[in-house]
Amino acid sequence: MDGILRTRVGYAGGETLYPTYGSMGDHSESIQIDYDSTRISYENLLEIFWQNHDPTYRAWRRQYMSAIFYHDETQKKLALETMTREEQRRNKKIQTEILPFGKFYLAEDYHQKYQLRQHRELMAEFKAMFPRTIDFINSTAAARVNGYVGGHGTPDEIKTNLENLGLSATGSKRLLEIATRRRD
Numbered sequence: 634m635d636g637i638l639r640t641r642v643g644y645a646g647g648e649t650l651y652p653t654y655g656s657m658g659d660h661s662e663s664i665q666i667d668y669d670s671t672r673i674s675y676e677n678l679l680e681i682f683w684q685n686h687d688p689t690y691r692a693w694r695r696q697y698m699s700a701i702f703y704h705d706e707t708q709k710k711l712a713l714e715t716m717t718r719e720e721q722r723r724n725k726k727i728q729t730e731i732l733p734f735g736k737f738y739l740a741e742d743y744h745q746k747y748q749l750r751q752h753r754e755l756m757a758e759f760k761a762m763f764p765r766t767i768d769f770i771n772s773t774a775a776a777r778v779n780g781y782v783g784g785h786g787t788p789d790e791i792k793t794n795l796e797n798l799g800l801s802a803t804g805s806k807r808l809l810e811i812a813t814r815r816r817d
Contacts, residue, residue: 635672635673636668636669636670636671636672636673636677637666637667637668637673637773637776637777637780638667638668638669638773638776639666639667639771639772639773639776640664640665640666640667640776640779640780641664641665641737641739641740641745641770641771642662642663642664642665642739642740642744642745642747643662643663643664643665643737643738643739643740644657644660644661644662644663644737644738644740645660645661645663645665645700645702645734645735645736645737645738646659646660646661646663646695646698646700646702646730646732646735647659647660647661647695647735648735651738652738653741654740654741654744657696659695660695660696660738661695661696661697661698661700662696662697662740663700663702663737665737666678675707675708675711676711676715679701679711679712679715680715682701683715683716683719686699688716688719688723688727688728688729689723689725689726689727689728690728691728692728698728698730699728699729699730700729700730700731700732701716701729701730701731701732702732702733702734702735703731703732703733703734704734709731709733712731713731716729716731739770742766742770745766745769745770746769746770746775746776746778746779747779748779748780748782748783749775749778749779749782751782752782752807752811754803754804754807755778755782755800755804755807755808758799758800758801758804759772759774759775759778762774762799763775774797774798774799777794777798778798778800778808781808781811781812782808782811782812784812786812787812788809788812788813791808791809791812792809795808795809
């Protein structure tokens with residue numbers, strides 16, 4: 634998506650120090666999104682959030698709860714406004730929690746860019762581009778490709794962005810095949 638710089642998965646919302654997947658404590662599985670506010674607004678991100686899951690579902694464990702972690706009063710206000718709007722639209726109580734951001738802990742490496750990791754040939758190219766795992770995790774290109782192989786984005790959008798992804802001609806062709814197959 635245009636304007637998204639990077640995504641990383643991890644844990645947030647709790648007090649437990651250094652949570653892991655096996656010992657999450659009071660945290661929830663979360664996604665951290667870095668974005669360019671001149672290309673996509675926080676309100677646009679909230680709309681995507683509301684559209685891509687069922688916020689009326691009450692999670693059976695804190696680990697899986699729906700939450701928005703705001704960084705300032707403006708974000709809090711927008712989150713609450715869009716939640717009210719969404720509750721009226723769905724005519725159901727929203728279970729999403731609106732919470733102040735505290736600390737975000739990166740999840741283990743094998744959780745990062747999970748969809749992309751399912752495609753060995755593309756991963757080989759990213760490992761060559763980013764020998765250090767943290768650089769791969771922080772890569773805008775890896776975040777985009779992860780989204781594309783996960784079924785987000787149209788083939789035309791992917792074609793438009795191919796030259797910015799750093800993939801070889803073979804890798805680019807393979808990405809388009811995967812994206813086209815997922816849409817059929």
